Amino acid sequence: MNHSFVLKGNIIHTPRCGVLELHPNSFLVCREGRAEGIFAQLPEAFAGLPVEDFRDKLILPGLTDLHLHAGQYAYRSLGMDMELLNWLEQNAFPEESRFADLDYARRAYDIFVQALRDSATTRACVFATLHRPATLLLMELLECSGLKCFVGKVNMDRNCPDSLREQTQNSLAETRRWLEECAGFERTRPILTPRFIPTCTDELMQGLGALQREFGVPAQSHLSENLSEIDWVAKLCPSTRFYGEAYAQAGLFGGDCPTVMAHCVWSGPQERELMKQQGVFIAHCPQSNMNVSSGIAPVKSYLQEGQKVGLGSDVAGGAHLSIFRAMTDAIQCSKLRWRLVDQNTPALTMPEALYMATKGGGELFGKVGSFEPGYAFDAIVMDDSDIPTTRTCNLAERLERVVYLSNGKPHVKYVQGEKLF
Ligand code: GUN
Ligand code: FE
Numbered sequence: 001m002n003h004s005f006v007l008k009g010n011i012i013h014t015p016r017c018g019v020l021e022l023h024p025n026s027f028l029v030c031r032e033g034r035a036e037g038i039f040a041q042l043p044e045a046f047a048g049l050p051v052e053d054f055r056d057k058l059i060l061p062g063l064t065d066l067h068l069h070a071g072q073y074a075y076r077s078l079g080m081d082m083e084l085l086n087w088l089e090q091n092a093f094p095e096e097s098r099f100a101d102l103d104y105a106r107r108a109y110d111i112f113v114q115a116l117r118d119s120a121t122t123r124a125c126v127f128a129t130l131h132r133p134a135t136l137l138l139m140e141l142l143e144c145s146g147l148k149c150f151v152g153k154v155n156m157d158r159n160c161p162d163s164l165r166e167q168t169q170n171s172l173a174e175t176r177r178w179l180e181e182c183a184g185f186e187r188t189r190p191i192l193t194p195r196f197i198p199t200c201t202d203e204l205m206q207g208l209g210a211l212q213r214e215f216g217v218p219a220q221s222h223l224s225e226n227l228s229e230i231d232w233v234a235k236l237c238p239s240t241r242f243y244g245e246a247y248a249q250a251g252l253f254g255g256d257c258p259t260v261m262a263h264c265v266w267s268g269p270q271e272r273e274l275m276k277q278q279g280v281f282i283a284h285c286p287q288s289n290m291n292v293s294s295g296i297a298p299v300k301s302y303l304q305e306g307q308k309v310g311l312g313s314d315v316a317g318g319a320h321l322s323i324f325r326a327m328t329d330a331i332q333c334s335k336l337r338w339r340l341v342d343q344n345t346p347a348l349t350m351p352e353a354l355y356m357a358t359k360g361g362g363e364l365f366g367k368v369g370s371f372e373p374g375y376a377f378d379a380i381v382m383d384d385s386d387i388p389t390t391r392t393c394n395l396a397e398r399l400e401r402v403v404y405l406s407n408g409k410p411h412v413k414y415v416q417g418e419k420l421f
Helices: 070-075 084-100 102-118 132-145 168-181 202-215 227-236 243-248 269-278 286-291 299-304 323-340 350-365 395-405
Strands: 005-016 019-031 034-039 051-061 063-069 121-127 148-152 188-190 219-223 259-263 281-284 308-311 379-382 412-415
Touching (some): 051 395, 070 102, 121 350, 132 148, 299 323, 308 323
Parallel strands (some): 148 188
Antiparallel strands (some): 379 412
């Protein structure tokens, strides 16, 4: 289909981190699924394209959720009175073991995919569970949703209940089979997903590194999230100087292999240096970091030092799927960090939060998350008329109100020029 058209409305995006571009009452041109430009007057060259006039509504790039667990959606908000490792054992693992049952998986993933489709998220980087059939089912449902996602079959071969522990070679064989079976999807692509170092032996990590080189797929995992986890990794991997090195030893830490590392709450200078050098994406998940008492990631410093940073809901460590919510959580956490931890580093701003939610995380998918020419046309139209106020707000203020106050559901949503609703 030829996805070429024009939208009219109040257009907002952040081509550079920290800078909000506001285009009131302007034209946004989409040609064959890609942004062509923003114009105050529609140029003659596009006069033949259909125009959809959204009048006073706000048009933003679609949001990217750089880290979440589809297999945990059913129990979001439950069992939060625990720290990470206990929370995993008592909540995450029992729920994920249910995905051996394909009927359960269908019920759970139907609910999840519907919610993600209805949200402001257009792209997501998703953990499934270790079950190959249920992971393929999730990929099928996401493919039909119109969203664009990376999805990972989880690997784990130690330190987990018997019901979830894979034999190392079986885990690798299942991963290979999954990579072969999911090759036909267009919108849904595979991403290697060793859960985290405590649940993955060196042999498994080396095998996944080899699969990465053979299939050329990206990777995702968790890094330096919680202090007990970091101590554990130091004991499990005595040859490493820092946590990230355990991924790097398997060749799964950026470079030729685009890699997303969730959290990075406690990454030290060497780890940060390597992440920068290798272009590792940091998925900042502030709500999860609060819920399972992990800490406050130094995200402003990451932006200042030029790291690649996006936002993640980390459902169900995070209870909310909304990346608008992740933006406000990120801003609020950064204020506590400034007040309580590091007075030399200011809090995050709204334009920085929008950047991370759009272009920052979108970069994992290529030219995504901005309306600059050539970027994939992912757009959401937000209607703020149902958040009444006596004030007359300018466009930047209306963005703040949408981010803090809206129910997170767009009026209209496009993914690469295709209208989902
Ligand atoms: N580390 C390993 N697995 C998980 C998980 O499911 N959630 C979070 N927040 N951290 C993890
Ligand atoms: Fe996670």
